[in-house]
Amino acid sequence: MRGSVCAIWALGLVGCGADEPILSGLRVAPSAQAPGAPYVRPEHVLVDISYLGGRSWEEARDVVDEQLGPITERIDLDPRDGQELRFEAGALRVKDGQIYQITVTLPRPTRRAAALHSLNLPPQIDSWFSLDRELRARWEAGFERIRLGRAEPESEMIVWVEALKWSPRAQRGR
Secondary structure, three states: OOHHHHHHHHHHHHHOOOOOOOOOOOOOOHHHHOOOOOOEEEEEEEOOOHHHOOHHHHHHHHHHHHHHHHHHEEEEEOOOOEEEEEEEEEEHHHHHHHHEEEEEEEEEEEEHHHHHOOOOOOOOOOOOEEEEEEEEEEEEEEEEEEEEEEEOOOOOEEEEEEEEOOOOOOOOOO
């Protein structure tokens, strides 16, 4: 009898709880905001690569202008690769109206985790492939490839970041 009373009491506690779990300290990422909500860049972000990757160029134009500066050059690439748009602080590659690659030149050499954080990418990526002048990660944070350019060979200081959302040559029918 005592066990069933405890079980009923425990079920009552569970049933009376809030419908949604309460988690403190979590914020909704800008790209996860409600559809139609205006974009708001997080305070710590220099260029929001997570927001721009895969987004429509027309939809992201104002955000790109604000974060990368004005367009300085347009380059027509191989038709399979679309167009490269160069800005004061980086470059975008666009194919069929979609941004598929973002390159950001950092304002100063920055440690890897801080550089990723400033671009709204996860600062802790465990599986880096290390080369003399760059670091590469595959299939992280929703991107096919992330490349980090080192300031000097084997340095931890990063001077540019490139994120490839998808490869236009591998995406037939895009």
